[in-house]
Each structure stands twice: as structure tokens, then as C-alpha cells.
Amino acid sequence: GENVEQHPSTLSVQEGDSAVIKCTYSDSASNYFPWYKQELGKRPQLIIDIRSNVGEKKDQRIAVTLNKTAKHFSLHITETQPEDSAVYFCAASWDTGFQKLVFGTGTRLLVSP
Amino acid sequence: DTAVSQTPKYLVTQMGNDKSIKCEQNLGHDTMYWYKQDSKKFLKIMFSYNNKELIINETVPNRFSPKSPDKAHLNLHINSLELGDSAVYFCASSQDSGAHGEKLFFGSGTQLSVL
Numbered sequence: 001g002e003n004v005e006q007h008p009s010t011l012s013v014q015e016g017d018s019a020v021i022k023c024t025y026s027d028s029a030s031n032y033f034p035w036y037k038q039e040l041g042k043r044p045q046l047i048i049d050i051r052s053n054v055g056e057k058k059d060q061r062i063a064v065t066l067n068k069t070a071k072h073f074s075l076h077i078t079e080t081q082p083e084d085s086a087v088y089f090c091a092a093s094w095d096t097g098f099q100k101l102v103f104g105t106g107t108r109l110l111v112s113p
Numbered sequence: 114d115t116a117v118s119q120t121p122k123y124l125v126t127q128m129g130n131d132k133s134i135k136c137e138q139n140l141g142h143d144t145m146y147w148y149k150q151d152s153k154k155f156l157k158i159m160f161s162y163n164n165k166e167l168i169i170n171e172t173v174p175n176r177f178s179p180k181s182p183d184k185a186h187l188n189l190h191i192n193s194l195e196l197g198d199s200a201v202y203f204c205a206s207s208q209d210s211g212a213h214g215e216k217l218f219f220g221s222g223t224q225l226s227v228l
Binding site for chain 2: 031032034036038042043044045046049051087089093095097098099100101102103105106108
């Protein structure tokens with residue numbers, strides 16, 4: 001089955017710096033890669049996703065890149081703000097007739113003012 | 114006007130008890146899920162229902178039994194609770210079957226503590 005590894009497990013940055021979180025996946029059939037943000041005590045929420053026919057996608061300060069050959073994808077957050085502090089999860093799924101998202105282990109991002 | 118709501122938010126119980134968690138979505142979605150988040154924050158799918166039909170059943174002890182009376186509701190019943198069942202349980206929904214990857218809408222979670 002699919003296995004998703006995520007690094008780093010914790011990341012501390014100063015406000016205004018950039019943050020990068022990396023994930024690798026094992027199943028080359030995976031074709032959908034979402035990122036979820038979970039603030040302390042809250043529910044996970046989708047912040048951006050990318051499909052395998054696209055190499056990069058941006059939404060304001062966040063971007064995701066995908067390298068299908070290497071089977072890895074990354075989340076980039078620029079100009080970080082304290083409200084970006086949260087746990088970020090990458091995930092992967094493939095077309096099976098239904099969705100079975102496999103999540104990474106999460107990255108705790110701390111943005112210090 | 115919460116999209117995916119689950120109750121209770123907190124559940125503290127003794128080992129060996131039986132408990133249920135309820136979930137409802139008002140988004141008109143076809144598919145609902147149960148995810149378990151352990152103490153290390155790892156999120157793992159347990160079950161998925163599409164239009165009341167079970168479509169994903171991960172390797173979960175048969176003490177866990179989901180029930181979907183209609184496509185807007187998915188409940189989780191747990192028999193003979195064990196210490197290791199302590200976790201946060203999230204309900205989620207997606208518009209379609211998610212076959213081509215789609216957004217999950219999560220509930221606010223139920224923190225289960227087994228003493």
C-alpha cells in the first residue's frame with residue numbers, strides 16, 4: 001500500500017521567513033496530493049492540493065511543487081506569519097473508485113514574531 | 114450552521130464500556146469517513162461510506178462498528194473500550210466518492226479518553 005513520509009517533524013522560523021515541508025510517497029499510481037492545516041485543537045482543513053498532471057500550484061503565500069519522477073512533493077510558505085503556526089499534513093491518494101487518503105506524519109510549524 | 118458536526122466533543126469513559134460517536138453533514142455529500150488521530154497526531158482512515166454503503170474498511174478491530182442510517186449520518190460504535198482506543202476521532206465528508214481526489218470536510222473531532 002501507499003506510504004507517505006513527511007519531514008521535518010517540527011520547524012521553527014521567524015516571522016517573514018519562508019518555510020518548506022517535504023513529503024515522499026511510495027506508490028507511483030498516486031495522483032492527488034493535498035495539504036491540510038490543523039491548528040491547535042481544531043479540525044484539519046485543506047489549504048492547497050495538486051494533481052499529478054501539474055508540476056506546481058500557487059495560492060497567494062503558499063505553493064506546492066510535485067516531482068513525479070522522484071515521487072516527492074513540497075509545501076512552500078513565504079512571508080510566514082504567526083497565524084501560520086499549526087500542524088501541516090501532506091497526503092496522497094490514487095484513483096481506485098473511491099478516495100483513500102494516506103496522510104504523512106505531520107509537521108509542527110512554529111512562527112515566532 | 115456547521116457543515117460536519119459530531120457529538121460528543123469529549124468522551125471520558127472506563128475500560129470495557131461501550132460508547133458511540135455521532136456524525137452528521139448538511140452539505141449533501143455522498144461520502145463520509147471516520148479517521149483516527151493518535152497522540153502523535155497521526156491521521157489514519159478507519160472507514161468510509163458512500164451513499165450508505167461501506168466502501169473502505171481498514172484493519173480496525175471488530176469492536177468498532179460504523180453505521181450509516183442515511184447518507185447524511187455516519188455513527189461509530191465502539192464495544193469493550195481499551196486504553197489504546199484513546200484518541201481523537203474525526204468524521205469527514207466529501208462530495209462524491211473521491212475517486213479522483215477531492216476535498217475532505219472534517220468535523221471538529223471527538224476526544225475519547227479511556228481510563
